[in-house]
Amino acid sequence: GAVVSQHPSRVICKSGTSVKIECRSLDFQATTMFWYRQFPKQSLMLMATSNEGSKATYEQGVEKDKFLINHASLTLSTLTVTSAHPEDSSFYICSARDGQGTYYGYTFGSGTRLTVV
Amino acid sequence: AQTVTQSQPEMSVQEAETVTLSCTYDTSESDYYLFWYKQPPSRQMILVIRQEAYKQQNATENRFSVNFQKAAKSFSLKISDSQLGDGAMYFCAYRNAGKSTFGDGTTLTVKP
Numbered sequence: 001g002a003v004v005s006q007h008p009s010r011v012i013c014k015s016g017t018s019v020k021i022e023c024r025s026l027d028f029q030a031t032t033m034f035w036y037r038q039f040p041k042q043s044l045m046l047m048a049t050s051n052e053g054s055k056a057t058y059e060q061g062v063e064k065d066k067f068l069i070n071h072a073s074l075t076l077s078t079l080t081v082t083s084a085h086p087e088d089s090s091f092y093i094c095s096a097r098d099g100q101g102t103y104y105g106y107t108f109g110s111g112t113r114l115t116v117v
Numbered sequence: 118a119q120t121v122t123q124s125q126p127e128m129s130v131q132e133a134e135t136v137t138l139s140c141t142y143d144t145s146e147s148d149y150y151l152f153w154y155k156q157p158p159s160r161q162m163i164l165v166i167r168q169e170a171y172k173q174q175n176a177t178e179n180r181f182s183v184n185f186q187k188a189a190k191s192f193s194l195k196i197s198d199s200q201l202g203d204g205a206m207y208f209c210a211y212r213n214a215g216k217s218t219f220g221d222g223t224t225l226t227v228k229p
Binding site: 032034038041042043044046049091093095097106108110111113 | 159160161162206208215216217218219220221222224
């Protein structure tokens with residue numbers, strides 16, 4: 001089945017630094033990647049949607065300059081948290097849609113737990 | 118905007134028994150998809166079952182089945198013969214035009 005590899009699984013960074021999270025589709029072409037944020041015991045909140053080769057579409061309230069998303073190829077999308085602060089600590093998950101746009105559940109990465117100290 | 122409501126923050130079931138998780142949603146669309154995802158402690162989201170809104174027949178996947186009531190905008194998940202490994206957080210999700218909306222989740226505990 002389709003697999004999305006997400007790295008790193010855990011990262012601790014100092015306040016003010018930037019962190020990059022990668023999501024790679026291993027056996028299919030991810031034309032669209034969704035980035036979510038999840039707080040403990042809470043739901044997944046969509047941050048942005050990225051299509052290969054074009055700019056990401058951000059949800060209301062999500063800072064574009066803080067959460068930089070790049071989807072330069074059909075197999076790789078990255079989320080960079082710039083100038084991270086403790087309030088950015090959260091669990092980030094990507095979810096990929098393949099080019100066929102099937103009705104199947106999109107494939108999720110395994111998530112990244114970000115801790116900003 | 119579409120909303121998904123899971124009214125049961127926590128549920129518990131005895132091993133081998135049956136449990137039903139509730140989900141309601143609000144939409145003005147007629148064509149959409151509904152999903153149940155399982156998120157175990159590893160936090161990996163796992164697709165449990167899916168339903169196309171245009172299909173009247175309820176989806177089933179082994180021990181998992183849904184009760185889809187389109188007019189009532191209800192999409193409940195029934196887990197039969199519950200197993201310890203079923204313990205996890207379950208999310209109901211609605212998808213239309215490629216974008217998904219998730220409920221707040223139900224934490225299911227399976228007691229031995």
